[in-house]
Amino acid sequence: MSPPLSPVRTRNAAATRTAILEAARRRFAHEGYDRTGLRDIASDVGVDAALISRYFGGKEELFEEVLTCGPNIAEFLEGDREGFGDRVATMMAIEPMREEKFELFLIMLRSASSPKAAAAIRRHSSEAFFQPLEAWLGGEDAAVRARVLSCLMMGATMNRMIHEDYLLDDSQRRELCDALARTLNHFVSSDV
Amino acid sequence: MSPPLSPVRTRNAAATRTAILEAARRRFAHEGYDRTGLRDIASDVGVDAALISRYFGGKEELFEEVLTCGPNIAEFLEGDREGFGDRVATMMAIEPMREEKFELFLIMLRSASSPKAAAAIRRHSSEAFFQPLEAWLGGEDAAVRARVLSCLMMGATMNRMIHEDYLLDDSQRRELCDALARTLNHFVSSDV
DNA sequence: GGGCTATGTCATCAGTTGGTGACTTCTAGG
DNA sequence: CCTAGAAGTCACCAACTGATGACATAGCCC
Helix, strand or coil: CCCCCCCCCCCCHHHHHHHHHHHHHHHHHHHCCCCCCHHHHHHHHCCCHHHHHHHHCCHHHHHHHHHHCCCCHHHHHCCCHHHHHHHHHHHHHHCCCCHHHHHHHHHHHHHCCCHHHHHHHHHHHHHHHHHHHHHHHCCCCHHHHHHHHHHHHHHHHHHHHHCCCCCCCHHHHHHHHHHHHHHHHHHHHCCC | CCCCCCCCCCCCHHHHHHHHHHHHHHHHHHHCCCCCCHHHHHHHHCCCHHHHHHHHCCHHHHHHHHHHCCCCHHHHHCCCCCCHHHHHHHHHHHCCCCHHHHHHHHHHHHHCCCHHHHHHHHHHHHHHHHHHHHHHHCCCCHHHHHHHHHHHHHHHHHHHHHCCCCCCCHHHHHHHHHHHHHHHHHHHHCCC
């Protein structure tokens, strides 16, 4: 993808590890587990692919570590509760798609169909996604509401992935955004 | 996958073509575009992989033809409108996952991240998915409501794919099913 | 300054993929 | 019966993947 990752990195193992993890996270989010080659990641970092296997053990372990130290739902939960629906819906239906904001979703959506990646995703989706969301939601039925919200957000991201513009004109996209925002807010605040 | 496709098929080009298309559709739905090899499909049919390239031109064209003659949203729209939400939500949250019922969704979800497949999906999702759904919904804002419904259905299928049981116990799954059903029905019947 | 070790590279492997052209075999029509 | 062409197979290719062990090199400590 884009070359400049860490400015200088001369024989610094820790910095190289971090740079590999960052490059891997971006690649996995943009291309998915299967379509990301160790050589791609290595060339992003400016390093030999063999190094990745030596540092992380293999592609699966690298993916696992990306998820461990990776992005989570937290940044979606910043701000006031009443504004949650509008913030998320606007991000998903109106604003230009900034893939780096959706890395968690994209990694899940684009890698979940790969059996090896799916196992790791299953292992980590709870702590990176559902637990924080449920805690933020609060209430007895938080688990169920979190699932509905996750359906909406995943589905919206998926739609956006498939057809960038949703095949809608501007006013329809605003209507869609409103509908999503209201539905999201409904499950943020109310009982199911 | 499972061997028995067409009972007899001795040097019948048309039947072989159909058998290949069926096997390909199932494979693409179950494994996604990238993880499905021409050899896998061929061995399902009991035929040499070279035949597929000769009949369809290549993997991309095969995928395209699967989408052309493939499944669509229609079977989800059978039955009374009032029961739509319950039918779909039950299928997605309660009933055991019958992958053959979700082939359209699964093909989209598991192959959309593959650039070659994504182009074909973009080309066909409108006529196989949104147009029928919008027509069934009716009304001025049918396009927008169709998108919300698609978000919910795609997201629910995705969640089901990732963790078979949603990480919920039985009563929570029933609550989730109710919430999904009510939300779906809301966008089936009402204005946004 | 010299060596030792962490850091990184290179060559290579076995496996898989989609694809192609030459080959065989079955069957319909004369 | 017998042959022509359709239907299907086989052998192979080039490209790519993840992975491994042998090798090179840079920088720190004495």
